[in-house]
Amino acid sequence: MDGGPPYNPRTVEEVFRDFKGRRAGMIKALTTDVEEFYQQCDPDKENLCLYGFPSEQWEVNLPAEEVPPELPEPALGINFARDGMQEKDWLSLVAVHSDAWLLAVAFYFGARFGFDKADSKKRLFNMINDLPTIFEVVTGTAKKQVKEKSSVSNHSSNKSKSNSKNQRGPEPPQGKYSKPMQTKDDDDEEGLDEEEEEEHGETLCGACGENYASDEFWICCDICEKWFHGKCVKITPARAEHIKQYKCPSCSNKRARA
Secondary structure (H helix, E strand, O other), X not given: OOOOOOOOOOOHHHHHHHHHHHHHHHHHHHOOOHHHHHHHOOOOXXXXXXXXXOOOOEEEEOOOOOOOOOOOOOOOOHHHHHHHOOXXXXXXXXXXXXXXXXXXXXXXXXXXXXXXXXXXXXXXHHHHHOOOOHHHHHHOOHHHHHHHHHHHHHHHHHHXXXXXXXXXXXXXXXXXXXXXXXXXXXXXXXXXXXXXXXXXXXXXXXXXXXXXXXXXXXXXXXXXXXXXXXXXXXXXXHHHOOOOOOOOHHHHHHHHHO
């Protein structure tokens, strides 16, 4: 394989950069270079694999000869299924296996070299999860998935966040915010923060588009039900306590124009 010299990323950022490079190469093989990729996957040849490289290049080749291999191996024998199914279904199948391989390589680096913080693997996964999968790109569902995920995430986070803190009925409470006043002990609060970050890690700020984090103050608009960083809409926890119904800047502007 001629993907360049061996590269051993050792930090979260380096592993993520390696992941993005390999991902870009494999997406190129399954989209813009699909005709060349199709021709190289000759069913009459031996077991072939699709490799992606950090340099954003791709290659169809035989699996590594050494056992165990230096890196996890991608799906073996992708060429054998080429003529036995429709091209779009075959490409989708290769895309799914490519996604699995990319995750395996990323977490192989994490396990081999370790990271300096306990939450590094979780942070790496969140960074990876922000990108559309190869399958979503190849099947054309990436944009649709992002829109649906944003809508569902905002709706579900409104419910579960308000239920876990306010314990009210199905109607969303007014003046919702993600960091309530300190009424519980520290252990309960830490557990709640971890649970929130796991459940709502993909909730996006309606102003800056960044992800939810339990260590930041967030507030929810009672009109559009979108969540915002307090700093993005200039609302502090103290001020939020006195807001009966919060309207984000966009909804406030709409009401003013009406």
